[in-house]
Every structure is written in structure tokens, then in C-alpha cells.
Amino acid sequence: MAEARSSLALTIDTHFLECAICYEPFSDPRVLPCLHVFCCECLERWANSCRVDDNSIVSCPLCNKIHTIPEEEGIKGFPIHFLVTNLQETVDKAKQNKSTAAYSGYCENHEGKEQEYFCENCGCxxxxxxxxxxxxxxxHSFIRLKEASTQQRxxxxxLTRRFASVEEKYTTAIQQIQEAKKNLAQDTHAKTQAIDEARNEFVQQVDNLIELTSKMPIVRKRQM
Structure with a gap:
């Protein structure tokens, strides 16, 4: 049972909880708009190594898509991937559980006795x-070790299926947020441009009026 749980936990680590830059478990995982996840510190080092002329963008190490770095917070402005963080905590707890300890096959307290049962109260x-x-x-309540292994697996x-389902909803929400931010940025840019154009037009009209006024002859009052 312990071997089965450890094997599945290792599979989850490999597929979901390993940074593609440092190949270590995620530390402060940040998700890019392309939905790829990296350690915040790794992503900062990557961004610094890729910068040439433009410090406001970063390319994804996996798909090479270009993303704009948040102005105020930098790389830390990208969203934290809370699902990865929560899954890390779940897997760590599973690994620390007594039932995930190495199983030798024989009881430590009764020499020569094979461990064929699982105590549901103690988890061992x-x-x-x-x-x-x-x-x-x-x-305490006991069941066959093989049955307990099947249940735990x-x-x-x-849990893995639930994570995949929740992650899909999460990534969809991230995409919607990124799209909304993009639309907001475009709308803000358009309105800012319209304001600038209106201001420039007003200034030009004032300049034209001043120029026209300067060319008008001065009318002096006749002295009586």
C-alpha cells in the first residue's frame, strides 16, 4: 500500500509540481498568461538573462510566447498558482503520513510475522x-493490506482527477482575466489617445487664434 501511494505521489510530483527551469519542486509558483508555471525566482533569473533592449517583456521558457511584465511588481506581478501550492501541501502530507513509510513486509514488534493487515485507526x-x-x-479496526492499498490508490x-478538473476551471478563469485585462488596456489606450488628440486640437486652435489676433491691425480711438 505504501509503495502504491508513494508511486502515485511521485507521478503527481513529476507532472504537476516540478519547475521546468530548475527541475525542482515549485517555490512560489507563478503562472504566465500562456498558463505555463515556473518558480518566481527562476522566472526572474530567466527574464534577466533574456533582456536585451526591452525590459518590459519576457518570453515563456517552454512555448516562447512573449508576455508583458507587470510594471509595478515585475515578475511578482504574475498570478500565484494556488492550485499547485495546495497540491504540494496535499502530497507532502501524504508522504509524511505513517501509511506512506517504507514497508519491509515484516512486523518490527513481532519477529518473523508478516504484515498482512492495515490498522484503520493508526494508519499503519x-x-x-x-x-x-x-x-x-x-x-481497532483492521482490513487486509491489499484492500487498504486499493482504497488508498x-x-x-x-484526488488527481479532481485536481485536473479544478485546474481546467482555474486556467479558464486566468484566460478570461487576461483577456479582460487586455481589453481594458486597449480601451484605456484608445481613450488616452482620444484625449491627447482632443488636447492637441484645442492647443492648435488656441495657437491659431493667437496668431490671427496678432495679425489684426490695432484700432486706436480718435482723440476728441
């Missing part, structure tokens, strides 16, 4: 003597 493997003689397991597989 047990031999037949543990079930009957060990006072620490008195009144099914539980982790369901």
Missing part, C-alpha cells in the same frame, strides 16, 4: 499478532 501496517495481542491496537487517483 500490522501483523496478526498486532491485531490480537498488541494492546496499542485494542479495539483509488483515493489518490480521485
Amino acid at each position: 501496517a500490522a501483523c496478526s499478532d498486532c491485531c490480537v495481542l498488541d494492546p496499542t491496537h485494542r479495539g 483509488s483515493s489518490l487517483e480521485n
Whole structure:
């Protein structure tokens, strides 16, 4: 059972929880508009190494798409990928659980006794003597180790499917937010441009009026 859970946890690590730049577990994961995720520090180093003339953009290390870096916060302005962070915490807890400890196959408390059962109360493997003689397991519920392994594997597989479903909704929301930001930026630019054009036109009209006034003859009053 422990081997099955560790194997599935390792699969989750490989597919979801490893930065493509440093190949280590994510640290402060940030998601780009193209939906690829990287450690914040790794992304900052990558952005610095790629900068030539324009410090306001960064290319994605995976798909090479160009993205505008948030002006005020820099790379830290890109959204935190909370789903990755939450999954990391879930996997870490699973690894720390007693039931994920290395399984030797034989009981440490009763020499020569094979661990064929799983104590649902303690979350650990047990031999037949543990079930009957060990006072620490008195009144506890036991199931076959193979059955417990199947249950735990099914539980982790369901967790992975739930994560994939939630991640899809999350990435869709990110896309919608990015699209809204893009539309807002375009609308702001258009309105700013219209204001600039109106101001320039007003200034030009004032300049023309001043120039026209300067060319008009001065009319002096007749002295009586």
C-alpha cells in the first residue's frame, strides 16, 4: 500500500509540481498568461538573462510566447498558482503520513510475522499478532493490506482527477482575466489617445487664434 501511494505521489510530483527551469519542486509558483508555471525566482533569473533592449517583456521558457511584465511588481506581478501550492501541501502530507513509510513486509514488534493487515485507526501496517495481542491496537479496526492499498490508490487517483478538473476551471478563469485585462488596456489606450488628440486640437486652435489676433491691425480711438 505504501509503495502504491508513494508511486502515485511521485507521478503527481513529476507532472504537476516540478519547475521546468530548475527541475525542482515549485517555490512560489507563478503562472504566465500562456498558463505555463515556473518558480518566481527562476522566472526572474530567466527574464534577466533574456533582456536585451526591452525590459518590459519576457518570453515563456517552454512555448516562447512573449508576455508583458507587470510594471509595478515585475515578475511578482504574475498570478500565484494556488492550485499547485495546495497540491504540494496535499502530497507532502501524504508522504509524511505513517501509511506512506517504507514497508519491509515484516512486523518490527513481532519477529518473523508478516504484515498482512492495515490498522484503520493508526494508519499503519500490522501483523496478526498486532491485531490480537498488541494492546496499542485494542479495539481497532483492521482490513487486509491489499484492500487498504486499493482504497488508498483509488483515493489518490480521485484526488488527481479532481485536481485536473479544478485546474481546467482555474486556467479558464486566468484566460478570461487576461483577456479582460487586455481589453481594458486597449480601451484605456484608445481613450488616452482620444484625449491627447482632443488636447492637441484645442492647443492648435488656441495657437491659431493667437496668431490671427496678432495679425489684426490695432484700432486706436480718435482723440476728441
